[in-house]
Amino acid sequence: MKHYKIALIKGDGIGPEIIDEAVKVLDAASSKEDFEIAYNDFLMGGIAIDVKGEPLPQQTIDGCLNSDAVLFGAIGGEKWDKLPREKRPESGLLKLRKSLGVFANLRPTTVFDELINASTLKHEVVKGVDLLVVRELIGGIYFGQPRANDGNRAYNTMVYEKEEIARIARAAFEAAQKRYKKVCSVDKSNVLEVSQLWRDTVEETAKDYKDISLSHMYIDNAAMQLIRNPKQFDVILTSNLFGDILSDEASMISGSIGLLPSASIGGKVGLFEPIHGSAPDIAKQGIANPIATILSAAMMLRYSLNEINAANRIELAVKDVLKDGYRTKDIAQFDAKEICTTSEIGSIIADRVSKL
Numbered sequence: 361m362k363h364y365k366i367a368l369i370k371g372d373g374i375g376p377e378i379i380d381e382a383v384k385v386l387d388a389a390s391s392k393e394d395f396e397i398a399y400n401d402f403l404m405g406g407i408a409i410d411v412k413g414e415p416l417p418q419q420t421i422d423g424c425l426n427s428d429a430v431l432f433g434a435i436g437g438e439k440w441d442k443l444p445r446e447k448r449p450e451s452g453l454l455k456l457r458k459s460l461g462v463f464a465n466l467r468p469t470t471v472f473d474e475l476i477n478a479s480t481l482k483h484e485v486v487k488g489v490d491l492l493v494v495r496e497l498i499g500g501i502y503f504g505q506p507r508a509n510d511g512n513r514a515y516n517t518m519v520y521e522k523e524e525i526a527r528i529a530r531a532a533f534e535a536a537q538k539r540y541k542k543v544c545s546v547d548k549s550n551v552l553e554v555s556q557l558w559r560d561t562v563e564e565t566a567k568d569y570k571d572i573s574l575s576h577m578y579i580d581n582a583a584m585q586l587i588r589n590p591k592q593f594d595v596i597l598t599s600n601l602f603g604d605i606l607s608d609e610a611s612m613i614s615g616s617i618g619l620l621p622s623a624s625i626g627g628k629v630g631l632f633e634p635i636h637g638s639a640p641d642i643a644k645q646g647i648a649n650p651i652a653t654i655l656s657a658a659m660m661l662r663y664s665l666n667e668i669n670a671a672n673r674i675e676l677a678v679k680d681v682l683k684d685g686y687r688t689k690d691i692a693q694f695d696a697k698e699i700c701t702t703s704e705i706g707s708i709i710a711d712r713v714s715k716l
């Protein structure tokens with residue numbers, strides 16, 4: 361039997377509540393698919409500041425590096441907002457991503473038929489959407505040097521090394537191999553030299569992935585196509601800045617923040633987390649939606665542990681439970697048959713995972 365070591369970072373606000381439900385569901389999946397998971401808890405964010413005096417203790421970095429994957433809830437809250445930027449909870453997360461070397465951020469957008477009314481777009485446009493944005497996470501204009509602002513003149517540098525482009529392209533092609541085998545690379549190569557290198561390198565890398573069909577699109581057109589006809593996309597491969605914008609745009613196709621997972625991979629150890637924050641306004645009330653975290657756990661099984669059957673099992677169970685009308689409060693207005701607490705819906709999904 362296979363054994364995996366998972367680092368759990370529950371964090372602040374609703375973090376502990378949603379991670380507890382993901383663990384319930386992971387345990388159900390592992391016992392059905394015959395592998396074992398050992399969990400270790402580590403501190404990050406506001407709670408780490410309170411207990412250890414810093415947002416990311418070295419013990420957490422070491423513990424994560426010593427695990428097969430990291431499952432993370434969320435961090436942050438008003439209590440820590442007045443601290444200097446480098447001491448705030450968010451700086452812990454940025455440092456953790458860097459320490460793990462996770463250069464590929466994967467954000468799927470799936471539209472659940474039962475929640476189609478949650479989208480602001482027309483039903484026929486969003487029904488059946490299933491796409492994945494693969495964003496380069498630790499390079500490009502957010503990190504490029506030189507950068508400056510002297511009050512009269514400001515500049516940043518969008519710079520990519522060929523190998524940085526090749527490795528994110530490989531991550532996108534490999535993700536597409538586990539999906540519908542289509543990659544659309546998004547750039548601005550009609551204007552930017554860095555995008556021309558991006559396009560040439562993606563083309564070159566594609567030669568090793570003959571089973572994948574590759575297309576290219578300019579960022580301005582991609583932003584439009586994503587709203588006009590999102591179903592044309594499988595995997596969208598793009599740089600840090602363009603991916604930041606496109607992944608937020610794509611997430612709104614589904615319309616509900618409590619349902620969307622993410623994965624950051626490619627480094628020593630993968631990091632998996634919901635796209636939402638710590639939602640302090642609803643913490644400790646038992647009303648948080650744990651589905652984004654449960655689906656992040658499924659991504660962890662798929663991308664870090666290669667337990668594809670277990671990942672499929674969880675994703676199917678979530679779809680089934682939504683189809684049966686179980687809803688947390690945030691999505692209660694969309695055809696609910698029964699309103700559940702955080703813990704109730706976690707148990708219902710875990711139970712469905714066992715029975716599938």
Ligand code: NAD
Pocket residue numbers: 374433434435436437438450453617618633635636637638639640641642647648649650652690
């Ligand atoms: P948020 O995502 O925490 O909340 C936005 C709104 O969505 C709130 O009304 C909240 O109640 C609701 N919501 C979010 N997740 C939900 C869920 N699972 N179920 C039901 N409702 C949910 O964003 P915010 O309010 O801008 O930020 C709150 C804190 O979270 C801040 O301190 C911010 O810095 C932090 N934050 C952390 C992360 C992270 O840890 N990765 C990401 C974004 C924001």
